[in-house]
Amino acid sequence: MEQSPTTRRIDGWRWSGRLFLTFLLGFTVMPMAWMFITSLKTGFAAMQYPPQWWPAEPTLENYWRLIDPSSSVGQDFLHYFWNSMWVSTLTTVLAVAVAVPAAYAFSRFRFPGRNFLFFAVLLRNMFPAVVFLVPLFILMKVLGLVNTHGSLVLTYLTFGLPLAIWLLKGFYDNIPIQLEQAARIDGATRFQAFFLIVMPLSTPGIIATSIYSFIGAWNEYIYAYTFLTKHDQMTLPVGIQRFFSENATDWPGLMAATFLMSVPVVVLFLVLQRYFVRALTEGAVKH
Amino acid sequence: MSTAQGQAIFRDVPASPPKKPHIGQRAWQARADYLYVAPAILVMLIVIAYPIYYTIELSFFNTPANLQLSQKQWTGLSNYTAILSSPVFWKVTWQTLVWTVLSTFFAFVLGLGAALSLHREFVGRAFLRGLLLVPWVVSAVAASYVWKWLYHSDFGAISAMLTAAGLIDKPINFVDNTQTSLYALIVVNIWKEFSFAMIMLMAGLQTVPEQLLRAAQVDGASPWQRFWHVTFPHLSGVSTVTVLLLVVQNFNSFIIPFIMTGGGPVGSTQIWITHIYELAFLRQRWGLGAAYAVLLFLIMMTLGYFYVRALTRGDESRAG
Numbered sequence: 001m002e003q004s005p006t007t008r009r010i011d012g013w014r015w016s017g018r019l020f021l022t023f024l025l026g027f028t029v030m031p032m033a034w035m036f037i038t039s040l041k042t043g044f045a046a047m048q049y050p051p052q053w054w055p056a057e058p059t060l061e062n063y064w065r066l067i068d069p070s071s072s073v074g075q076d077f078l079h080y081f082w083n084s085m086w087v088s089t090l091t092t093v094l095a096v097a098v099a100v101p102a103a104y105a106f107s108r109f110r111f112p113g114r115n116f117l118f119f120a121v122l123l124r125n126m127f128p129a130v131v132f133l134v135p136l137f138i139l140m141k142v143l144g145l146v147n148t149h150g151s152l153v154l155t156y157l158t159f160g161l162p163l164a165i166w167l168l169k170g171f172y173d174n175i176p177i178q179l180e181q182a183a184r185i186d187g188a189t190r191f192q193a194f195f196l197i198v199m200p201l202s203t204p205g206i207i208a209t210s211i212y213s214f215i216g217a218w219n220e221y222i223y224a225y226t227f228l229t230k231h232d233q234m235t236l237p238v239g240i241q242r243f244f245s246e247n248a249t250d251w252p253g254l255m256a257a258t259f260l261m262s263v264p265v266v267v268l269f270l271v272l273q274r275y276f277v278r279a280l281t282e283g284a285v286k287h
Numbered sequence: 288m289s290t291a292q293g294q295a296i297f298r299d300v301p302a303s304p305p306k307k308p309h310i311g312q313r314a315w316q317a318r319a320d321y322l323y324v325a326p327a328i329l330v331m332l333i334v335i336a337y338p339i340y341y342t343i344e345l346s347f348f349n350t351p352a353n354l355q356l357s358q359k360q361w362t363g364l365s366n367y368t369a370i371l372s373s374p375v376f377w378k379v380t381w382q383t384l385v386w387t388v389l390s391t392f393f394a395f396v397l398g399l400g401a402a403l404s405l406h407r408e409f410v411g412r413a414f415l416r417g418l419l420l421v422p423w424v425v426s427a428v429a430a431s432y433v434w435k436w437l438y439h440s441d442f443g444a445i446s447a448m449l450t451a452a453g454l455i456d457k458p459i460n461f462v463d464n465t466q467t468s469l470y471a472l473i474v475v476n477i478w479k480e481f482s483f484a485m486i487m488l489m490a491g492l493q494t495v496p497e498q499l500l501r502a503a504q505v506d507g508a509s510p511w512q513r514f515w516h517v518t519f520p521h522l523s524g525v526s527t528v529t530v531l532l533l534v535v536q537n538f539n540s541f542i543i544p545f546i547m548t549g550g551g552p553v554g555s556t557q558i559w560i561t562h563i564y565e566l567a568f569l570r571q572r573w574g575l576g577a578a579y580a581v582l583l584f585l586i587m588m589t590l591g592y593f594y595v596r597a598l599t600r601g602d603e604s605r606a607g
Binding site (some may be wrong): 013017018020021024025027028029030031032034037038044046047048050051072094097098099101104105109110111112113117119127128129130131132134136137138139153154155157158161164165195215218219221222236237240251254255258259261262265266269270273277 | 288310313314317318321322323324326330331333334335337338339341342345353354365397400401403404405413415416417418420421422424425426427430431432433434436437439442444446450451458478481482486489490493509512538539541542560563564567568571576577580583584587595596
């Protein structure tokens with residue numbers, strides 16, 4: 001990219017921009033860094049004031065304990081981890097399966113009630129989780145889903161769907177309809193045109209949608225906290241509480257657990273972030 | 288080629304007839320189209336429409352603590368009048384407003400600053416962007432615990448840093464203090480969500496035509512004038528959506544106050560959602576909690592109206 005003339009002459013602006021970025025970076029990174037540094041400390045080293053800015057004797061003890069299946073802590077942690085992985089993956093697969101046809105229809109077809117239905121879907125974003133808690137809890141009881149992962153998957157689907165449909169619709173809007181028409185003229189059926197022409201072109205959108213659904217499900221707390229009462233069903237955000245008690249919190253252990261909990265989503269996001277950014281640009285902003 | 292013609296080939300029906308058919312007819316002709324949206328709508332109906340109906344019903348009844356629905360008693364509007372005449376309601380509402388307004392404002396400003404600083408191409412830009420997005424990606428549960436630890440009254444790193452910088456003498460108790468707790472939590476919330484504003488506005492910045500900025504510069508506009516008269520107007524659409532989404536999100540915040548303080552000390556960090564949760568799940572006042580939820584619906588529907596309008600403005604002009 002050639003250098004933009006809008007910023008060449010004005011060093012003051014550029015420097016204040018850099019200063020601002022440095023400040024923001026410190027603000028962003030400091031808590032994450034402190035999480036990691038604390039997780040390398042022994043319980044004794046963490047309870048010092050002023051704190052050791054870098055542990056005098058760094059140890060991976062807290063991590064070994066979490067991933068050791070023979071210790072009770074490790075057993076639980078791995079169990080929670082697996083539960084989170086399973087619920088998030090299932091949610092993501094179903095969300096994409098449901099959102100793709102819906103978004104395609106909203107983008108291409110002009111059936112009566114289309115606008116109304118689209119708005120109704122979008123409005124889901126407006127309602128807080130807590131409001132649905134009591135009725136959904138009763139509904140899950142009726143459906144026999146309390147204390148199953150099905151209750152979470154069903155609920156998370158509706159969280160993810162509105163944005164998923166909206167993002168994907170943006171993608172389909174930008175795929176020229178002539179491509180499908182050409183395929184139809186060449187004898188493809190409507191489904192063939194969709195699967196062979198449109199699907200491959202919208203892969204970035206599907207990836208972005210998947211990231212969003214996965215992260216949303218992975219991080220969800222309130223429903224998991226309410227719907228699941230059995231220990232072996234819990235997902236990470238809820239299960240991690242076992243490290244926390246008002247009086248004798250194992251801070252290094254808690255920090256190690258939150259660190260491990262954050263790794264999958266952060267890695268997933270950083271690797272695939274360009275898709276996400278692009279999806280927002282195409283779908284959300286460009287009109 | 289117009290959309291109408293394009294559709295004709297697709298939907299296996301004759302091109303638009305001269306007379307506009309009846310809505311039932313059109314719906315019938317388009318019956319296959321509904322199959323595509325049916326799964327989405329079905330899930331939404333089960334998990335959304337039913338709870339909304341149910342919440343509204345519950346708000347007019349007194350339901351026993353064990354949620355034995357057969358024993359609920361009709362009480363008319365008394366749940367609503369109880370809320371509106373309670374001093375707690377006004378305290379919680381004020382705190383929710385402070386929480387929402389400050390969080391939204393600072394998240395937006397930081398996000399805008401970051402988006403503008405990251406707009407130009409430079410080495411390490413993608414990496415920086417990724418790093419700044421991390422708080423948005425990690426779970427609010429993780430964020431709450433980390434900040435709780437940073438704010439710790441005895442071993443907190445923030446107090447230690449301020450002491451090392453010579454700003455304070457002894458550790459500050461940020462969270463267990465009714466004067467500072469709400470603001471301490473707002474900082475966490477801003478940390479968590481400013482990058483959402485950043486990513487939205489970065490996307491928006493790509494729609495600002497470079498030629499306009501150049502033209503403005505040739506005409507002698509200062510950087511500030513270029514920002515204010517060229518960039519900012521182009522961002523107005525995405526800014527509206529971003530601010531609305533932030534407001535909704537902040538109004539609906541739960542995890543950060545719930546985990547960090549549980550609404551305390553002395554209710555100083557109680558906001559609407561944590562209050563509703565406490566009423567319903569900790570004190571089993573189902574009717575009262577439901578009435579709160581209905582009031583929240585009304586507020587959210589109002590915001591939702593503006594959200595959908597902002598979101599579909601471009602859509603309408605294109606489809607129309």
